[in-house]
Amino acid sequence: MKRREQLVLLLYTIFNIISNHFVKFYADETYYWVWSKRLEFSYFDHPPMVAYLIKLTTLFSDDPLFVRLSAALLVSASAYLLYMLAKKMFDEKTAIYTFYIFLSSIIVIVASTLISPDIPLMFFTTLLLYSGYIYIFEGKKKYALLVGFAAGAMLLSKYTGILIIFTLVVYLLLYKRELFKDKYLYFAILIAILVFSPVLYWNYQHDFISFTFQLHHGVAQEKVFQPHELWKFTSAQLLLFHPFYLLPLLYFILRDKERFEKKKVYLLLPFLFTLLFFIYHSAFKYANAQWAAPAYLSATVLLGYYMAKGNYLKLLLSAILFSSVLIVSIKTPLGEKYLKPIERLLSRLGKIDNFKEEIAGLNLDMDSYDYILIDNYHGSEVAYLLKKYNNVLVLNTARFSQYNIWRNEDLNISMQSPLKEIPSLGKCLYIGPDLKSIEQIGKLFGNKKILAKMHKELIMDHLHYYVAEFKN
Numbered sequence: 001m002k003r004r005e006q007l008v009l010l011l012y013t014i015f016n017i018i019s020n021h022f023v024k025f026y027a028d029e030t031y032y033w034v035w036s037k038r039l040e041f042s043y044f045d046h047p048p049m050v051a052y053l054i055k056l057t058t059l060f061s062d063d064p065l066f067v068r069l070s071a072a073l074l075v076s077a078s079a080y081l082l083y084m085l086a087k088k089m090f091d092e093k094t095a096i097y098t099f100y101i102f103l104s105s106i107i108v109i110v111a112s113t114l115i116s117p118d119i120p121l122m123f124f125t126t127l128l129l130y131s132g133y134i135y136i137f138e139g140k141k142k143y144a145l146l147v148g149f150a151a152g153a154m155l156l157s158k159y160t161g162i163l164i165i166f167t168l169v170v171y172l173l174l175y176k177r178e179l180f181k182d183k184y185l186y187f188a189i190l191i192a193i194l195v196f197s198p199v200l201y202w203n204y205q206h207d208f209i210s211f212t213f214q215l216h217h218g219v220a221q222e223k224v225f226q227p228h229e230l231w232k233f234t235s236a237q238l239l240l241f242h243p244f245y246l247l248p249l250l251y252f253i254l255r256d257k258e259r260f261e262k263k264k265v266y267l268l269l270p271f272l273f274t275l276l277f278f279i280y281h282s283a284f285k286y287a288n289a290q291w292a293a294p295a296y297l298s299a300t301v302l303l304g305y306y307m308a309k310g311n312y313l314k315l316l317l318s319a320i321l322f323s324s325v326l327i328v329s330i331k332t333p334l335g336e337k338y339l340k341p342i343e344r345l346l347s348r349l350g351k352i353d354n355f356k357e358e359i360a361g362l363n364l365d366m367d368s369y370d371y372i373l374i375d376n377y378h379g380s381e382v383a384y385l386l387k388k389y390n391n392v393l394v395l396n397t398a399r400f401s402q403y404n405i406w407r408n409e410d411l412n413i414s415m416q417s418p419l420k421e422i423p424s425l426g427k428c429l430y431i432g433p434d435l436k437s438i439e440q441i442g443k444l445f446g447n448k449k450i451l452a453k454m455h456k457e458l459i460m461d462h463l464h465y466y467v468a469e470f471k472n
Contacts, residue, residue: 001083002092005099009076012103016072016112019331021065024350027378029115033058033067034380035402037389042202044210044402045377049120049157062387068115074123075112078297079103081126085133086301089263090308098304100316104323105300107240107293113331118293120157124150125164125270125294129301132168133266136176141184148188152195159214163277164294165192167269175262206405213400223284233282236289237275241296244319245303252306264305267298352381352431354456355465359385359431362452362467370426373441373470375434377401382431395422395441424472431467438468445470 001009035043035051036058042048053070060066079102087095102108111119128150135143151168154161172179179185193200203210238246253259259268274295278287307316372392374382376399383392393410394403407413411423422444430438442448452467 001080001099002096005083005096008103009079009099012079013072013076016075016331017065017069020068020072020113021063022333023064023113023331024353025064025067025381025384026114026349027351027381029067030380030384031377031401032115032117033062034383034389034392038406040202041198042210044206044213044400044405046117046158046210047156047196047199049153050115050117053120054115062384068113071115071119072112074119075108078123078126079108081123081130082297082300085126085130086304088133088138089267089301090305094301094305094308096304097308097316098301100320101242101245101304101307102300104320105242105245105296106323106326107290107296109323109327109330110290111293117158118290121154121161121294122297124154124157125161125297128154128164128168129270129298135184136172136179136266137263141182144182144184144188145191148191149195151188152192155192155196156199159211160274160291160294163274164270167273170273171266171269175265209405225283226285227283229286230279230283233287233289234279237279237292240289240293241299242319242323244315244322248312248315249299249303249306252303252310256306264302267302270297271295271299271302350381351433351463352385352465354463355454356385358452358454359467364429364451364467366429368427369429371428373428373430373432373437374403375432375437377403379432386431393425393428395437395444425470426472428470429467430470431465433464433466435464435466438466441468441470445472447471 031045032050033054035048036054039051039055040048043051053074054067057069058066079099082102083095083099086098111122128147131143131146131150134140135147151161151165154164199210241249253268256264258264272295275292278292281287306312366386366388370391372382372386372388374380374392374394376394379392379394383389392403393407394401395407413422425445428441428445430441438448438450447470449469450466451469454465454467456463
């Protein structure tokens with residue numbers, strides 16, 4: 001990597017690390033933080049890699065900077081690997097374009113800010129593409145071992161990594177069938193299974209509940225066409241990669257008479273298959289826009305090639321300018337202060353932060369409570385605020401999550417037990433937005449005491465939080 005790009009990457013990494021301290025948590029992030037405090041072989045919602053990373057970076061501090069540290073570092077590592085992959089596949093100019101396209105992609109800006117399973121998925125997908133290219137095209141067989149590790153770690157990050165593995169297998173069937181006689185390929189498969197084995201073991205212990213959930217979560221059981229969901233997902237993809245990137249890339253692919261050249265197909269398969277897979281399923285069921293994020297890794301290299309070949313420097317600079325404004329808006333106080341759309345966006349993050357002072361002012365004796373009660377897994381914001389995790393309970397089963405499994409294990413009750421069958425919990429504290437939950441819990445305990453009702457009028461909605469105390 002050239003010195004200029006090394007400096008850009010260093011400054012980009014330092015900026016992300018520092019600025020992440022000031023961005024409010026998204027509720028899912030605090031949920032994964034709780035996971036990191038209760039390490040297991042896997043979890044109901046996702047494989048465990050995100051929890052392991054948070055655990056590693058928060059050994060000495062639970063500050064947001066450290067909770068999100070692996071996000072900033074893995075995004076930068078992915079940028080470096082994509083640069084090296086593009087250079088190996090094409091040339092230095094393509095590598096430079098690829099590097100800046102990646103760093104200016106909207107999904108990367110978000111990925112470098114919020115810690116989630118998508119972050120390690122992104123990194124290990126990039127590592128798989130890089131090591132896979134060296135193994136397949138350069139014939140360096142020992143890189144197959146790195147392929148196996150990357151594939152296993154990718155699945156240990158998020159189940160959708162299987163789509164990238166599938167495209168790699170398809171590529172071998174199309175162009176490199178002789179590698180199926182190579183012992184190193186089977187070493188790679190064995191390593192991938194070993195790396196992924198904690199998830200297999202956990203699911204075996206829990207009746208494969210996570211696999212079943214993810215299958216039903218992402219794939220509609222009844223194929224009823226939902227045009228509004230299809231439109232929402234496909235239109236979101238234009239923003240997810242970048243408003244200036246996706247449509248030009250599709251245009252370049254269609255115009256390219258040599259698009260089925262072997263190197264290009266190596267990049268096309270994971271891009272198009274992953275994207276089209278989720279577009280198809282979004283036609284029948286709601287799909288999160290970021291599920292298609294792995295598609296844009298190989299797409300970045302492919303777009304880098306086309307833009308470098310056509311000298312589309314103005315397009316690249318325009319995209320970088322657009323992204324720079326977005327980065328400053330989201331990751332510095334300027335956006336929240338001067339731009340209403342950014343203020344609306346950020347108002348939806350870290351809602352419990354709005355009541356930090358009021359809750360602190362109650363002078364609660366946290367050691368006197370046997371359990372902290374929350375409504376659902378988004379209540380992990382409360383757990384993070386109070387720095388509690390071992391005695392946090394979700395009593396209802398409206399949205400099944402890892403909390404329900406912990407509840408059943410900690411209280412030694414069945415997964416479907418109603419509230420009335422939950423044993424005596426002693427003295428409990430509830431913090432959350434739902435007054436109905438307080439009434440339900442009050443019936444369980446036989447009494448309740450509302451300690452505080454707090455209200456904030458946010459940009460997008462009115463927000464209430466209640467603090468209530470219960471005793472058996």
